[in-house]
Amino acid sequence: KQEVTQIPAALSVPEGENLVLNCSFTDSAIYNLQWFRQDPGKGLTSLLLIQSSQREQTSGRLNASLDKSSGRSTLYIAASQPGDSATYLCAVRYSGGYQKVTFGTGTKLQVIP
Amino acid sequence: DGGITQSPKYLFRKEGQNVTLSCEQNLNHDAMYWYRQDPGQGLRLIYYSQIVNDFQKGDIAEGYSVSREKKESFPLTVTSAQKNPTAFYLCASSTHMGPTNQPQHFGDGTRLSIL
Numbered sequence: 001k002q003e004v005t006q007i008p009a010a011l012s013v014p015e016g017e018n019l020v021l022n023c024s025f026t027d028s029a030i031y032n033l034q035w036f037r038q039d040p041g042k043g044l045t046s047l048l049l050i051q052s053s054q055r056e057q058t059s060g061r062l063n064a065s066l067d068k069s070s071g072r073s074t075l076y077i078a079a080s081q082p083g084d085s086a087t088y089l090c091a092v093r094y095s096g097g098y099q100k101v102t103f104g105t106g107t108k109l110q111v112i113p
Numbered sequence: 114d115g116g117i118t119q120s121p122k123y124l125f126r127k128e129g130q131n132v133t134l135s136c137e138q139n140l141n142h143d144a145m146y147w148y149r150q151d152p153g154q155g156l157r158l159i160y161y162s163q164i165v166n167d168f169q170k171g172d173i174a175e176g177y178s179v180s181r182e183k184k185e186s187f188p189l190t191v192t193s194a195q196k197n198p199t200a201f202y203l204c205a206s207s208t209h210m211g212p213t214n215q216p217q218h219f220g221d222g223t224r225l226s227i228l
Contacts, residue, residue, distance in 0.1 A: 004155065034216055043117075043203055043219035044156075089155070091217075100171070101217065103148075103155035 002027050002094050006104035013080055014112050021075040021107050023090035028068045031093040035064050035075050038087045038106070047088075048075070080111045115140045119204050119220035125228045126191065126198060134189045134223045136204035143209045145187040146217070149173060150201040159202075162187055163209070191225060199226050 005024045013019050023033070032051045036044040048057045048064040050073070056065045063076040073090060089106040117138045126132045138145065144163050148156040158171030162181040176195025181187055187206075191198045201224050205217045 036219075041222070041224070043119075043221045044205075044217075046216040046218065049216045091156075100158055100161075103157075105153060105155045 002092075002102050004090060004092050004102050004104040006088075006090060006107050008107060009105065010108040010110075012110045012112060015080060015082060017080050017111075018076070018078050019080055019109070021077070021088050021109070023073040023075070023092075023104055025071045025073075025092045025102075027094055028071060029095040030068065031095055033064075033066055033073050033093070034091045034101075035062075035073075036089045036091065038089060040086075044089065077109075080109075082111045082113050085109055085111050117204055117206055117218055117220035119202075119223050121223060122221070124223055124225045126225060127228050129193045131190055131192050132225070134191070134202055134204075134225070136187045136189065136220060138185055138187075138204075138206045138218075138220075140206055140218060141184070142206035142218070143184070144207045145181070146205040146207075147171075147177075147179065147187070147189045148203045148205065150203060150222075156203065159189065201225075 003026045030052050034049045035047045038044050050057045050066045061078040066073045087106040087108045091101045091103045093101050120135045146161045147159040150156050157173050159177050160179040162168040165184050168179050168181050178190045201222050203222045204220045207217045
């Protein structure tokens with residue numbers, strides 16, 4: 001079964017701290033991995049998309065890495081701000097079948113002023 | 114602004130009733146998706162459509178139905194056969210369904226509850 005795991009389920013950090021969110025997947029045969037942000041009661045906003053041939057993607061204070069051999073991706077957030085508080089989900093598009101996307105359960109981040 | 118519009122934001126269903134959730138996109142995307150989100154679980158795929166007049170079941174299609182008569186519209190009907198419909202429903206779209214660079218765009222969701 002192709003699964004995506006995100007640990008921890010919740011994380012609380014003081015403002016200004018650099019932090020890393022983790023995403024693990026069970027099958028290295030992937031097309032891409034995407035990181036999303038979800039605010040309470042809202043839909044998902046795409047943050048970064050990493051193709052299977054790439055090792056990392058950067059956007060502003062965000063940097064996502066991908067290591068297919070170990071089945072891991074990390075989302076690094078630099079100089080965290082209270083506005084970064086949200087749930088962060090990763091989603092993996094596995095090869096084969098209809099290339100469906102498998103989502104993790106998310107990490108709920110709280111940045112304390 | 115291009116995007117995905119879901120309506121209503123909140124919906125209540127009586128026992129034995131069918132309800133329809135609306136999803137409209139003006140992104141000119143070919144592919145559209147419906148997901149269900151429950152607390153503590155990842156998003157689960159209900160149905161997806163790669164092109165007009167075509168749709169396929171996802172992982173949890175039982176008790177749901179869809180149609181894709183227009184490119185921009187992909188309504189989801191929650192039928193009385195779905196015994197546990199209380200959840201947050203998310204509609205998404207992408208340029209196409211394939212392995213290449215095509216991030217999914219999401220609407221703001223509809224929260225369905227049982228009366």
